[in-house]
Amino acid sequence: MKKIILTMLIMLLTTILIVGYSNLSKNKSENLQVTANKTIGSINNSTNDNIPLEPTTPQWSLEQITGASMAEIDYASGDIVIFHGYFGLFVYDLNKLKIIRSLDLKPIHCNYTQGDSYCNVDVSKDGNTVQLHANDSKKMYVYSVCDNTLCETNYSPMENSFQCQLVNIEKAVGKRNGTFSYYAVEFDSGEYGYLTSDDETLGTLDYIRDNKIYKLFK
Numbered sequence: 001m002k003k004i005i006l007t008m009l010i011m012l013l014t015t016i017l018i019v020g021y022s023n024l025s026k027n028k029s030e031n032l033q034v035t036a037n038k039t040i041g042s043i044n045n046s047t048n049d050n051i052p053l054e055p056t057t058p059q060w061s062l063e064q065i066t067g068a069s070m071a072e073i074d075y076a077s078g079d080i081v082i083f084h085g086y087f088g089l090f091v092y093d094l095n096k097l098k099i100i101r102s103l104d105l106k107p108i109h110c111n112y113t114q115g116d117s118y119c120n121v122d123v124s125k126d127g128n129t130v131q132l133h134a135n136d137s138k139k140m141y142v143y144s145v146c147d148n149t150l151c152e153t154n155y156s157p158m159e160n161s162f163q164c165q166l167v168n169i170e171k172a173v174g175k176r177n178g179t180f181s182y183y184a185v186e187f188d189s190g191e192y193g194y195l196t197s198d199d200e201t202l203g204t205l206d207y208i209r210d211n212k213i214y215k216l217f218k
Contacts, residue, residue, distance in 0.1 A: 055143065055150040058088030058104035062203030062217060066179075069113035071205055074130070075123035075162050076185040076193040081207050081214070082130065082145070083181070083195060084121055086111045089130065091145055092207065092216055099216070101145055103130075108141045108152070110134055122158040131158045169194055 067086050074089075075082035081092045084105070091101035105111040110119040110132040122131045133140040133155050140155040165185055172184035172192035184194035191210045198204040207214040 049154050051152040053108070053141070053150045053152055055148060056104040056107060057102045058106075060087050060202055060217070062201065064202045066197055066200050066202065066205060067113060070179060070181055070197070070200070071195050072113075072121070073166070073181045073183055073185060073193065073195050073207075074121045075127050076187075076207070076209070077127055080127055080145075081193070081216075082123055082127065083207075083216070086113050087202065089121070089132075089143070090216070092214065094214065097214065098218075101148060103143055103150070105132070108132065108150075109137075110141060122161040122163060124158065125160055125162050127162070129158075131161075167192075 064087060069085070071083050071085040071087075073081065073083045079094055080100075081094065083090055083092070086105070088105055088111075089103040090099050092098070093100045105119065109117065110121075112118055112134065116136045117134045120133045120135065122133075123129065128145050130143040130145065131140055132143065138155055139152055141150060141152055143150050165187075166183040167186045169180045169182060169184050171186070172194050173180060179197045179200050181195035184192045186192055187209075193207065193209040195216075196206050196208060202217045205216045207216055
């Protein structure tokens with residue numbers, strides 16, 4: 001009788017130990033899965049660094065000065081010209097003879113043309129993507145001309161940018177006196193495109209290619 005009772009107690013104790021170990025293993029597995037999911041979520045959040053922003057148009061007037069650094073040409077083709085200054089970024093359609101896109105640079109702190117916060121502007125070779133990066137920032141802003149969209153992301157240099165077609169203005173105009181953009185666009189045809197202003201106001205800011213003059217602001 002005592003042996004039967006002892007055997008039953010041993011079996012009961014063994015069952016309790018097995019069930020307890022099973023539950024412990026299950027809880028441990030669940031905890032590990034939760035931790036893994038949190039880690040994956042954290043990684044996904046850290047790599048998802050594209051923040052969409054609402055682009056705004058700048059306010060300007062014909063009497064507004066171009067600034068100490070003048071306006072800068074960033075891109076030019078047979079169809080459009082992209083240029084910027086502290087007063088904003090603009091896309092001018094050479095066929096429609098008007099500005100078709102503009103972006104206010106103040107809200108994204110890319111309106112500085114001098115100093116530590118100087119904004120570097122790069123445009124893709126097709127003229128559709130504009131990258132704006134302040135020297136003292138690890139962030140940059142990417143503007144799509146076709147879609148009129150803007151996003152903030154981590155800075156990385158633009159590959160195959162239009163920069164290689166920008167040359168010093170003296171190559172285009174020589175030692176001539178006047179107010180010109182710092183750079184000119186050198187076309188494969190041997191022509192040059194650049195900006196100039198008679199009195200350093202937006203009202204007289206022109207784009208010149210060969211002998212053709214385009215009034216950028218009207």
